[in-house]
Amino acid sequence: MLRIKKLDIFILKSFCLLFAGTFFICLFIFMMQFLWKYVDEMVGKGLEMTVLGQFFFYSALTLVPASLPLAVLLAALITFGNFGERFELLAMKAAGISLARIMRPLIVFITFICCVSFYFQNVIGPKAQTKLWTLLISMKQKSPELDIPEGVFYDEIDGYNLYVKKKDRDTGMLYDVLIYNFEKGFENAQIIKSDSGRLEMTADKQHLYLHLYNGEQFENLKSQNMSQKNVPYRRETFREKHAIIEFDSDFNMADEGIMSGQSNSKDMRMLQAGIDSMTVRNDSIGRAYYKEVMANTYSVSTSSLSKADTLKIQEANLAYYDVDSLYASKTLAEKQTIVNAAINRAQSVGSDWSFKSFNISSTDTSLRRHMTAWHEKLTLSLACLIFLFIGAPLGGIIRKGGLGMPVVVSVVIFIIYYIINNTGYKMARDGKWIVWMGMWTSTAVLAPLGAFLTYKSNNDSVVLNADAYINWFKKIVGIRSVRHLFRKEVIIHDPDYNHLPADLEALSAQCREYLEKRNLKRAPNYLNLWMSEGRDEEVEKISDRMEELVEEMANTRSVSLLMVLNNYPIIPVHAHTRPFRNYWLNLACGIVLPVGLFFYFRIWAFRLRLYKDLERIIKTNNDVVLLIEKDKNK
Structure with missing residues (x-):
């Protein structure tokens, strides 16, 4: 029996509220991007609100699958970031609940979201794409709203150029009007100039009614003799003139059948049928073209030859003949005939090959578009689940909620996904x-990343902890860490000042004995370095004993003693030995000379540093002993 626990309800409620908000935000962003791309098709055309409403509705439906992955990523990051910031994730793990168990209700929910995304792409998406692109084509074909500007030529009316110097927007009157009518051609243009006028739209929105007052009309008359230098013209002066201009400003919806062959207007079943038919068509056309070309282009015409001559020509080898001498033996007219025939034949064959190549390549392009659309329906749906396995563990690692860091991280990840996915799509x-391969590249890259982050977050790894990388970098470069000891507010056990001087002296003796035994100032032997024992147990014992004494003396109430304790160095006990624990790996490192030289000089530098550290320990021990004796005397 299925049992939903309170923890699952809490996680789902926390995620779903954020998911709903982030989804509409992402959908709005994608819609603004889409609107900005086609804003030129809508501005200035006087489209009705119903047309604009359909445009926004269908564009929203087509952008739902693209918005879901980003919404899942952002919601998962914020949700688990809030859990980590409020220590709720820590409480869940302290109760013995693993990250996989915490994510289980979300995995079920996002699997359902993947199915919804697939349904939108396979069922709703093709219909919405058909409606949207038909609407866009109809909007492109619609004439713009008539709004003649002042001081510039207006050419949105086919065959006309209008210039208005001044316009009264309250009365609609136009002043100083200049009209160029090119309906009969540029050489037979009509030019009309009037003091004022008015331009109105007819009731059926199919024509413009033009009223002009106090002006002149100039028109070239069509010349019957093309060689005639003087072209007659006609000039007319009028007090009032009226004209009808064809101007269809009504919105006419295009036929949806124009989108029937497009890949984005088909579901997976139709895409697969189209892929199969185009594959068979390409194969059959390719074989037919091959047979046709081999039968006609490269065959020898034997209609005017005898049987013996035909056999000779078919068995002849061009290498046996001196073509240049044969060509040179011909007359000039015969040479011209041969060259023209060769040129005509080459052009004919080239044109034939170009047509056949275009026919095959166009079908192949349509085939690839259908195949990419088929794969995209699966990859875009699966991206929702992959982004959950990226966002949830990443939010648990970052432990930052709200709209700050999660938004930045999610945008960066989505940009990387978009670049990889778009590159693979274009290549395919x-x-x-x-x-x-091209369509599944983004999935192949991000799926291992999601598995890696989930594994690291489940094991409470510091994969995104900046301090861990800083400490690693300091260790590689050799930057020394410094002690920072402060006076404790509560001290339970005071240091044993009676035994400390003897212990410190014993530590100093160990350091002197090590310095006498190991000549740290001398450069190490390159060959022995890679084949000797890797661990230096004596330095480890000295470092451990020093840390024990420092930890004991850190309980002191003396501020001056604490200041002296900060002079004790932090010894990297392995830096002056071989870099790796494996013998053969060290041997290979020594053989590869550039790498071996780098580690060789690094080890030599750390040996010199170790020499100075041991001397510093001896000096600091003496200072501590003197300070303890001084405090005893007081």
Whole structure:
């Protein structure tokens, strides 16, 4: 029996509220991007609100699958970031609940979201794409709203150029009007100039009614003799003139059948049928073209030859003949005939090959578009689940909620996904990559990343802890860490000042004995360095004993003693020995000379540092002993 626990309800409620908000935000951003791309098709055309409403509705439906992955990523990051920031994630793990168990209700929910995304792409998406692109084509074909500007030529009316110097927007009157009518051609243009006028739209929105007052009309008359230098013209002066201009400003919806062959207007079943039919068509046309070319272009015409001559020509080898001498033996007219025939034949064959190549390539392009659309329905749906396995563990690692760091991280990850996915799509669409390889590249890259982050977050790894990387970098470069000891507010056990001087002296004796035994100032032997024992147990014992004494003396109430304790160095006990624990790996490192030289000089530098550290320990021990004796005397 399915049992939903309170923890699952809490996690789902926390995630779903954020998911709903982030989804509408992402959808709005994508819609603004889409609107900005086609804003020129809508501005200035006087489209009705119902047309604009359909445009926004269908564009929103087509952008739902693209918005879901980003919404899942952002919601998962914020949700688990809030859990980490409020220590709720820590409480869950302290109760023995693993990250996989915490994510289980979200995995079920996002699997359902993947199915919704697939349904939108396979069922709703093709219909919405058909409606949207039909609407866009109809909007492109609609004439713009008539709004003649002042001081510039207006050419949105086909065959006319209008210039208005001044316009009264309250009365609609136009002043100093200049009209160029090019309906009969540029050489037979009509030019009308009037003091004022008015331009109105007819009731059926199919024509413009033009009223002009106090002006002149100039028109060239069509010349019957093309060589005639003087072209007659006609000039007319009028007090009032009226004209009808064709101008269809009504919105006419295009036929949806124009989108029937497009890949984005088909579901997976129709895409697969189209892929199969185009594959068979390309194969059959390719074989037919091959047979046709081999039968006609490269065959020898034998209609005017005897049987013996035909056999000779078919068995002849061009290498046996001196073509240049044969050509030179011909007359000038025969040479011209041969060259023209060769040129005509080459042009004919080239044109034939170009047509056949275009026919095959156009079908192949349509085939790749259908195949990319088929794969995209699966990859875009699966991206929702992959982004959950990226966002949830990443939010648990970052432990920052709200709209700050999660938004930045999610945008960066989505940009990387978009670049990889768009690159693979274009490579597959253009035929440079195999289609399935290009379309599944983003999934192949991000799925291992999601698995890696989930594993690291489940094990409470410091994969995104900046301090860990800073400490690693300091260790590689050799930057020394410094002690920072402060006076404790509560001290339970005071240091044993009676035994400390003897212990410190014993530590100093160990350091002197080590310095006498190991000549640290001398450069190490390159060959022995890679084959000797890796660990230096004596330095480890000295470092451990020093840390024990420092920890004991850190309980002191003396501020001066604490200041002296900060002079004790932090010894990197392995830096002056071989870099790796494996013998053969060290040997290979020594053989590869550039790498071996780098580690060799690094080890030599740390040996010199170790020499100075041991001397510093001896000096600091003496200072501590003197300070303890001084405090005893007081």
